[in-house]
Amino acid sequence: MSWALLGLLVAALTAAVLALWSRRGDLAATERVLTERRLAKETGSHRARLQYPEIDLSRCIGCGTCVKACPEDGVLELVHGQAAVVHGARCVGHGRCAAECPVGAIALTLGDISERRDIPVLSETLESPHTPGLFLAGEVTGYALVRTAITHGVAVADEVSRRTLANVAARKRTRSGGGVAVAEADAFDLVIVGAGPAGIACSLRAKELGLTFVTLEQDEIGGTVAKYPRRKLVMTQPVDLPLYGRLKRTSYSKEELVELWHEVVRTHQLPLRTGQEFVAVERGEDDLLMVRTKTSTVPTRNVCLALGRRGTPRKLGVPGEELPKVAYSLLDAHSYNDRRILVVGGGDSAIEAALGLAEQPGNRVSISYRKQAFFRLKSRNDARLRAAIEAGELEVHFETGVEHIAEDHVRLKHESGNTLDVPNDEVFVFAGGTPPFEVLEKSGVSFDGTERRPAPPFAERGTGLLGALTVALVCVLAAAGWIALHADYYRASASVRTTHPDHALLRPTGTIGLWLGVAAGVLVFVNLFYLARRSGRFAWIRGTLQHWMTSHVATGILALLFAIVHSAMDPRHTVGGHALAALGILIVTGAIGRYFYSYVPRAANGRELALDEVHTRLAAIISEWDRGSGTFGTSVRNEVQRFVSESHWHGSFFARVRSLITSERRLRKTLTALRVQGHTEGVARDHVNALLKLARQAQRTALMAAHYEDLRALMASWRYFHRWVALGMVLLVVLHVVSALRYGQLFE
Numbered sequence: 001m002s003w004a005l006l007g008l009l010v011a012a013l014t015a016a017v018l019a020l021w022s023r024r025g026d027l028a029a030t031e032r033v034l035t036e037r038r039l040a041k042e043t044g045s046h047r048a049r050l051q052y053p054e055i056d057l058s059r060c061i062g063c064g065t066c067v068k069a070c071p072e073d074g075v076l077e078l079v080h081g082q083a084a085v086v087h088g089a090r091c092v093g094h095g096r097c098a099a100e101c102p103v104g105a106i107a108l109t110l111g112d113i114s115e116r117r118d119i120p121v122l123s124e125t126l127e128s129p130h131t132p133g134l135f136l137a138g139e140v141t142g143y144a145l146v147r148t149a150i151t152h153g154v155a156v157a158d159e160v161s162r163r164t165l166a167n168v169a170a171r172k173r174t175r176s177g178g179g180v181a182v183a184e185a186d187a188f189d190l191v192i193v194g195a196g197p198a199g200i201a202c203s204l205r206a207k208e209l210g211l212t213f214v215t216l217e218q219d220e221i222g223g224t225v226a227k228y229p230r231r232k233l234v235m236t237q238p239v240d241l242p243l244y245g246r247l248k249r250t251s252y253s254k255e256e257l258v259e260l261w262h263e264v265v266r267t268h269q270l271p272l273r274t275g276q277e278f279v280a281v282e283r284g285e286d287d288l289l290m291v292r293t294k295t296s297t298v299p300t301r302n303v304c305l306a307l308g309r310r311g312t313p314r315k316l317g318v319p320g321e322e323l324p325k326v327a328y329s330l331l332d333a334h335s336y337n338d339r340r341i342l343v344v345g346g347g348d349s350a351i352e353a354a355l356g357l358a359e360q361p362g363n364r365v366s367i368s369y370r371k372q373a374f375f376r377l378k379s380r381n382d383a384r385l386r387a388a389i390e391a392g393e394l395e396v397h398f399e400t401g402v403e404h405i406a407e408d409h410v411r412l413k414h415e416s417g418n419t420l421d422v423p424n425d426e427v428f429v430f431a432g433g434t435p436p437f438e439v440l441e442k443s444g445v446s447f448d449g450t451e452r453r454p455a456p457p458f459a460e461r462g463t464g465l466l467g468a469l470t471v472a473l474v475c476v477l478a479a480a481g482w483i484a485l486h487a488d489y490y491r492a493s494a495s496v497r498t499t500h501p502d503h504a505l506l507r508p509t510g511t512i513g514l515w516l517g518v519a520a521g522v523l524v525f526v527n528l529f530y531l532a533r534r535s536g537r538f539a540w541i542r543g544t545l546q547h548w549m550t551s552h553v554a555t556g557i558l559a560l561l562f563a564i565v566h567s568a569m570d571p572r573h574t575v576g577g578h579a580l581a582a583l584g585i586l587i588v589t590g591a592i593g594r595y596f597y598s599y600v601p602r603a604a605n606g607r608e609l610a611l612d613e614v615h616t617r618l619a620a621i622i623s624e625w626d627r628g629s630g631t632f633g634t635s636v637r638n639e640v641q642r643f644v645s646e647s648h649w650h651g652s653f654f655a656r657v658r659s660l661i662t663s664e665r666r667l668r669k670t671l672t673a674l675r676v677q678g679h680t681e682g683v684a685r686d687h688v689n690a691l692l693k694l695a696r697q698a699q700r701t702a703l704m705a706a707h708y709e710d711l712r713a714l715m716a717s718w719r720y721f722h723r724w725v726a727l728g729m730v731l732l733v734v735l736h737v738v739s740a741l742r743y744g745q746l747f748e
Helices: 002-043 065-069 096-100 146-176 197-208 223-227 254-267 348-358 379-390 437-442 465-485 511-527 529-535 545-566 575-624 632-648 653-680 685-742
Strands: 051-055 076-079 082-085 106-110 134-136 190-193 213-217 233-235 239-241 245-247 251-253 272-274 278-283 289-293 297-300 303-305 340-344 364-369 394-398 400-405 409-414 419-423 426-429
Touching: 002 076, 002 575, 002 685, 051 082, 065 076, 065 096, 082 575, 096 106, 134 146, 146 197, 146 239, 146 303, 190 197, 190 289, 190 297, 197 213, 197 223, 197 254, 197 303, 223 254, 251 254, 278 303, 278 437, 340 348, 340 419, 348 364, 348 379, 348 394, 348 426, 364 400, 379 394, 465 545, 511 529, 511 545, 511 685, 529 545, 545 575, 575 632, 575 685, 632 653, 632 685, 653 685
Parallel strands: 134 303, 190 213, 190 303, 213 272, 340 364, 340 426, 364 394
Antiparallel strands: 051 106, 076 082, 233 251, 239 245, 278 289, 289 297, 400 409, 409 419
């Protein structure tokens, strides 16, 4: 007995120590993510460029699958056990987070684009409302992914085919009457402008559908992708390319994709005309569209503009920019060795070029960027850049612009007015390009944000349990009906059952009872597929994670019902009876945890959002009044941050409880000292009162968030209990089956 107690004590203490260490790790991770989110807001990288994931916190169960699925690190993180957007600017619309969410808590939505003048106004079919028959596809729409471009191109060809088939009968009737104009007879069903991913996909689909079409390209096959630096990785997702098949990989190099475009053009003999610089689309006779280039005019019934967005490189407009050493793109960094190089710009293209050049032997690379920090970089580029700076491979000059370029140096001017001469052999300017918006507007494409239909407001949809609970209720009622139908057997004692006429059918080893047990075992096995699919190591399992989550719930409930009937409503103190009890506990813990693990973290995140609002209002009030040389505003900000830090992350759970009890006294003391400081510095009384009111609100909100977090951590223990019960249940089921087979109980 003493040895058993000693072992139990050791096990309990070990579990407690591990739990405390795990809890400290959770708190540190949450603090890190919240700090990162605050910095993202300060630099502006929390704002989405176009698309971003909207998270329904009433459904999110904090499984973290969305964070793992996102190829752009840092877009999503877990805060208080639920997903949250941190670096929204890094989201490029992969959509994997939404596809992999097992409970449908994520939707990929558009940010606020009402004021943007670089996003065209298009219908759901990608058509310009002002010019019927004029479609846009790919990067020119504002969506940069290769996968999206291919999807756009295919969608445009499908829509044109649908309209063409609808008009065939009308055109035939016109031809039979001899009224077809020569221009209309010679017109194409579709003219595609641009041979990038969208244009090639549209061309392949148009040929597959039997449309008459031609593809016009100004430069070379590949579009924007062809202008990427050598060996640049182009992220995509598995997607079907018409007449070719599935692009199964998740990343391709620039060379691989361009070679693929050339291959499909040759193999399928696509009608491609190069050297055609697009000018405009105009409405011609017989309501045809006339696609004008600098060398020809092509009549058509429909147009797909897949132009890209880069356009003409934007120049700096400084003396010396015409020198031969100035370039606006980098195709091959390996061509530059032992050179002093300046890269101008702070976007991903500039950083990728600088990193590629810095890797070459003998190069000394500097970056000039007009802002105080890089804030919209992809996470991979950001990590590589930091490593290169720390290793001394790159030198960065923030808040600088080029004043003039000389043969052997470049003069940079800092925001403060100081200048710096940087010795230099090569200059690469990545200041963006002048997109073809003027040409598009001339062709009838609008960029007026007031014409866009407002996106539907985001609304929480609840836990999503109504449907599942309804199905569960139906299953339970069906099982109850079966039991009621055979109530005389199930209510009988064990001795009486052996003489019942249905005993051979309903007993656990009977015909029906046995097959119900087999079905329950199979359902338990299928139930585990959700865990396998979610782990990521079995991504080859077909079906979405949301469907497998639904299967996880449904198979669990059905397995329990089948097992209850299999036991003939008389589970005993046997391996099978214990397996049934474990399955019942598993269902209950899963159902309870599913509800509370959505509610409690949501409440904690609500307090964090309220705290963010307090910080925003605090900064706004401080910026309204002239502080002069005083430090009152800084003191208030520092005290608020101390309140938040002490309430959130320092000390144990019991220390935070003690802090809650003593916090009011310490808060009054601090606010009194701040009020005296504000009066001494001559700050207006209303400003002092407003700031101190916000300080009090911040401290109380932080305390609420901290205690919700403690409650969340306590509720999170259901997961571990749920998992261990699940493991025990599976082992008991296996033992039950093995013992039944071994001792012949299944076939007696």
